[in-house]
Amino acid sequence: MTIFTLVLYVAIVAAVFTGITHFVLKKVNNLLVSFLQHFCGALFVFSGFVKAIDPLGTAYKMEQYFAKFESTFESTWFSFIAPLFPLLTKYVNGFSVFMIVFEILLGVMLIIGSSRRFTAWAFFLLVLFFTFLTGFTYLTGYVSPDVNFFAFGKWGPYVETNMQVTDCGCFGDFLKLKPKVSFFKDLFLMIPAIIFIARASKMHQLFTLPTRSILNAATVVGITLYCFNNYIWDIPAINFRPFKPGVDVVKQKEAEEKALQEVKxxxxxxxxxxxxxxxxxxxxxxxxxxxxxxxxxxxxxxxxSEPAIPITKINDFDLTGPDGSSVTEDWKGIKGYHFMIVAYKLYGEESGTKTETVQDTLFKMGPDSTKVVDSIATRNITHKLYTWDEHYVAKWKKLVAEMTKAKEAGATVYAITSPYDPAMIDAFKEKTGFNFLTLRADDILLKTIIRSNPGVLLFKDGTIVEDWHIRKLPSFEEVKAKYMK
Missing domain, CATH: 3.30.1490 (Dna Ligase; domain 1)
Known part of the structure; x- marks a missing residue:
């Protein structure tokens, strides 16, 4: 689907709603204003809903924006703004849910005509905010990575690879829009936003005031719970990402690599x-x-030229071993069932160091050709100490128990984390009892593979059989009976 197809569908829905509002409910004060209410409302409900399916995806996109804003503002006269963005990043999941719920609520309020003047101004300000985000992202294409955004005199020609945020996330992973398209979409939405402010009294109102209030409250409660279900209690209800059950990651990666090689x-x-x-x-x-x-x-x-097939995040699937060397080709060769545990973040912090004295015994050959002690030397070894989130550790201990059963049954089990210090990974494995192979990968890739930390995927050869949120992981016996046939 393209943005033009989506707009067409939304326009058709808006036209039908406007017809019902005018001819059946007889609530239309101005046909154009009513149509725009239904059009913008339906668009906001849809765009918010596809993000509500995957709130973490929106949160990850916000993290990219916040990181870019922080680096941009910290070296300017507006450096006092820069500390705000790490704070927002700290609470990014809650901020993501708030923005999603607000967007859908605003869409519903437009459709039913609730609090017309407030809704008109709220819609205007939200579209203005979106326009700033998408406009900033698009305009960074004119700014080389070594130049600050506000150094306008050093801007050059537009280069798409200059943009650190490559899509706006307006429709989550359902529809990827280039920043330029997103920017012009938001500029277009500024037209009805201004009309709503100027003609707020002409906006239609459906139902009674108590009914509208009940609908608004139900929207907030329902969408909030739905968001929570799609990242706190389970993985997204619908998977729009490339890593999904049924996908052969090995074949898809090879197809995408071939398509890129054939680009002219x-x-x-x-x-x-x-x-x-x-x-x-x-x-x-x-x-x-x-x-x-x-x-x-x-x-x-x-x-x-454009690649013959769309290039997804599967093309970036690359694993490294503990020594930093690539093991992607080795991973492709794994046969049979194997469990991939994905954890983009280990919730722990370095809390100090511990020094211990060890003895090294040196030997030499004795007269009768046997080894005898030559000398004993002592040396100090310093270990880093870490403090771990006990709730997070408890999840892993439960996971270790089930994965141990899988290993004993002959399945391959391994974990993939971000490229942490090996000492930190060793300390975490000691804390949780996890004694399986641990590989490394880019954290954005890991966030794309599964929306759970940790999350578990079952593969057969290179194909994803099923994936689970840590809270929904069945026992190994259940997995074996249902999926490993």
């Missing part, structure tokens, strides 16, 4: 370093006229 260079986009003039030269012509475009004068950017 169509042209070169050349930017004059002095005048900033941009020209685009077809690839074949560029090769023939290479001497006309010296590197001292131009900056080069390739224009490539």
């Amino acid at each position: 260079i169509l042209a070169y986009r050349l930017t004059d370093k002095k005048t900033k003039e941009v020209i685009e030269v077809p690839y074949e012509q560029f090769l023939k006229e290479l001497d006309k475009y010296p590197g001292e004068k131009y900056e080069f950017d390739q224009v490539k």
